[in-house]
Amino acid sequence: MYKIIGSPLTRGFRVIWCMEELGLEYELISAKPHSPEILELNLSGKVPALVVGDDVIFDSTAICQFLADKHAKGEQGDLTHKAGTIARAHQDSWTQFALDEVDGPLWTAAKHTFSYPEELRCKDAKPAAKFEFDRAIKSLETRLGEKPFVTGDTFTLPDLILCHCANWAEFGTKWPIPDGNAKDYFNRIRQRPAYKKTMQKRKS
Numbered sequence: 001m002y003k004i005i006g007s008p009l010t011r012g013f014r015v016i017w018c019m020e021e022l023g024l025e026y027e028l029i030s031a032k033p034h035s036p037e038i039l040e041l042n043l044s045g046k047v048p049a050l051v052v053g054d055d056v057i058f059d060s061t062a063i064c065q066f067l068a069d070k071h072a073k074g075e076q077g078d079l080t081h082k083a084g085t086i087a088r089a090h091q092d093s094w095t096q097f098a099l100d101e102v103d104g105p106l107w108t109a110a111k112h113t114f115s116y117p118e119e120l121r122c123k124d125a126k127p128a129a130k131f132e133f134d135r136a137i138k139s140l141e142t143r144l145g146e147k148p149f150v151t152g153d154t155f156t157l158p159d160l161i162l163c164h165c166a167n168w169a170e171f172g173t174k175w176p177i178p179d180g181n182a183k184d185y186f187n188r189i190r191q192r193p194a195y196k197k198t199m200q201k202r203k204s
């Protein structure tokens with residue numbers, strides 16, 4: 001059985017949600033960053049990690065893509081398009097967008113608010129990161145258009161990562177998403193049963 005190390009209050013949320021979408025069995029070790037449970041596996045102390053047999057995989061997106069590649073049942077469903085297709089190239093492009101342009105500014109803001117030692121925190125970093133985040137949301141609104149999900153009709157991994165980032169922004173950093181198609185898109189995704197199940201774990 002898969003073992004997830006990392007709390008649902010962290011990017012571990014993405015991995016739990018992914019498991020729920022795929023209907024997989026897993027054990028959750030709800031460990032905080034730099035806790036003994038993660039340091040035993042990852043010297044950087046970063047969560048999440050996935051234990052697969054004798055191996056350990058780091059990085060939430062790599063873990064989720066691995067799980068989707070391994071367990072997707074449909075031709076183009078279950079979180080991922082098939083490797084080597086144009087649809088997958090667009091999906092991977094969206095994944096990079098989510099990480100570079102949406103996760104990136106959120107992480108910068110977090111580092112300069114609580115993660116870095118106080119003497120390294122820069123007071124101008126947060127507004128600059130917010131500028132970058134707002135620009136990314138505008139770009140999402142334009143590129144998404146009327147589509148239900150970023151790659152079209154199918155819910156894929158970048159939708160999951162983008163929605164996790166939207167939660168991080170709205171509920172954590174307190175950066176609102178303006179009314180419009182991006183906000184509607186996030187609210188639609190939040191209706192998914194696997195998302196609701198994951199949210200329950202976050203609260204319990």
Ligand SMILES: N[C@@H](CCC(=O)N[C@@H](CS)C(=O)NCC(=O)O)C(=O)O
Pocket residue numbers: 010011012033034044045046047048058059060061115
């Ligand atoms: N790219 C990694 C980032 C992992 C990461 O930075 N996790 C945070 C918690 S969400 C952490 O453990 N931070 C502790 C640190 O940076 O030292 C992923 O997606 O898993």
